[in-house]
Amino acid sequence: MLESKLSSLTHGGQRCYIVVRILRLWDCIIPPVHAFLGIDFLAVDSEGFAMNGFIPPEIADLFRSLLQEGNIYGISIFEVGPRKKKKHLAVPSDDIIYFNISINIQRMVDEPLTFPYYYFSFVCFDELIRRNEHIFHLTDLIGILEGVTEAYSFVLANNKGTVYRRGLFILLQRTAYQESPRYPYYGSSISLLRHSDIEISKGSIHQDTHETTIASLTLMNPTLIKVEPSTLVGLKFKVIARVIRLQHEAGWYYHSCNNCTSGIKRICPGIYTCGFHGPTPPRMNLRVSLIIEHNDIKLQTIVFGDLAYRLTGLNLTILSLAERMNFKKIPAVAEQIIGREYEFLLVLLNHYYAHPMTFKILRFLPLHADSSF
Known part of the structure; x- marks a missing residue:
């Protein structure tokens, strides 16, 4: 009888023998009735090829004491067939090794070093x-x-x-591991630009900024002066104010598309879709709401993404699990900005008559003495 490798097996009874290491071995049970369906195992040969195996429940007790995880066995008089409706397999293969009552199993005492001890296919x-x-x-x-x-x-x-x-x-890591050069492969140097080297573009998003006060912005509220909200959209305002409160009840992050910053819709547990890119994994983005004040006049503002990180110091990568799970409690590190004064560049975010006017922070400049900026 000749030895065959797992990759060359075809359906039906086998006129050969295989030498494999049993990597994993477990009982297949269906909850909640705890119905025993048999023993599943994962086998790998010296070429590193892995295949699922199955021992029917009728003969499971005959082989339970013969097989042990980590050992290498020579196996003959077995069958290979399709998985049919069988699920929860260890590897994505449609072929399965099936044990029968006539199977012959011998443990290999002298274990070759070429057989892997593990077989994983990690996903990001x-x-x-x-x-x-x-x-x-x-x-x-x-x-x-x-x-x-x-x-x-x-x-x-x-x-x-x-x-x-x-x-x-x-x-988990978000994307698959890739080896990429830290610097350009052709070895060119990286040029540093000074502010004086850059010509101010006429199309800059911060052109046509209006210097004003919070009091003036409050009076511009469409709900107060009954003007069309669309007349305020796109206008940018520079104000000086201090942060007096974080709005915990508004939450401090949102989930967006992995390809853009658009919000996503939850279809079912674990499945999200973007209106522009379709099904997508969610990406956690900072969104911090805060109240700013100047001369006892208050204004509701919101800051997103990297700008929110630079303003508040919230770093998602170093927060504890408890902090990340508490959506209604902004982590304590953000409290450091309370009472500090800044120059803010604002733009009107929402323009609905039935909602309080909220401005989005486009840029900020710390004015307090202990700033390191």
């Missing part, structure tokens, strides 16, 4: 979001486990029963 966050419960195979993740919830009861879809489950919070 973007790829994980594209997957859903309809795929027939499991997903391998690598990341930092930041938290585990207590076990809690969960009702299965279509009232198929109640099971207990835990929630895991894992920090």
Whole structure:
């Protein structure tokens, strides 16, 4: 009898033997009735080719004591067939090794070093979001486990029963690992530009700025003077004011499209869609609402993205899990700007009669003495 590799196996009874390492071995059970469906395993040969295996429940007890994770076995008189409706496989292959009552198994005492001890196909966050419960195979993740919830009861879809489950919070890399040069591969130097080297463009977004006061902006409120809100859209105003309060109840971040900054719609758990780019993994963006004041006149403002980070010091990468999960509590580091004075460049964000007028911060310049800017 000749040895064959997993990659060369075809459907039907096999007239050969294979030598594989059993990497993973587990009971297949359906909750909540705990019905035992058999034993699943993952095997890999010396070429690194992996294949799912299945031991039917009728003969599972005959082989349970013969197989152990990590050992290498010679296996003959077995079958290979399609997965049919079988799900939750370890690797995305449509072919499965099936054990039968006549199978012959021998453990290899002298284990070659060419057999891998592990077989994983890690996915990044973007790829994980594209997957859903309809795929027939499991997903391998690598990341930092930041938290585990207590076990809690969960009702299965279509009232198929109640099971207990835990929630895991894992920090993943967003995109696939890629090796790219830190500097241009052709070795050219990087030029630094000074402010005097740059010609001010007539099309700059900060041209035609109106220097004014918060009091004047309040009087320009369309709801007070009954003018068309559209007349204020696009106008930019430079004011001096100090931050007096953060608006925790408004939240401090939002989820946007991964390709643009547009908001996204949640279709179902884990699935989001953008009106411009379609299905997309969500990206967390800062959005901090704050109240500024000058001469006892208050104005509602909001700041987004990197500008919000530079103003408040909120760094999503170093926040604790508890801070990131509390949407209605702006992390304490942002409190450092309370009472500080800035020069703000503002533009009208919303222009609805039924809503309080809110200005978006386009730029800020610290005026307090301890500023490092």
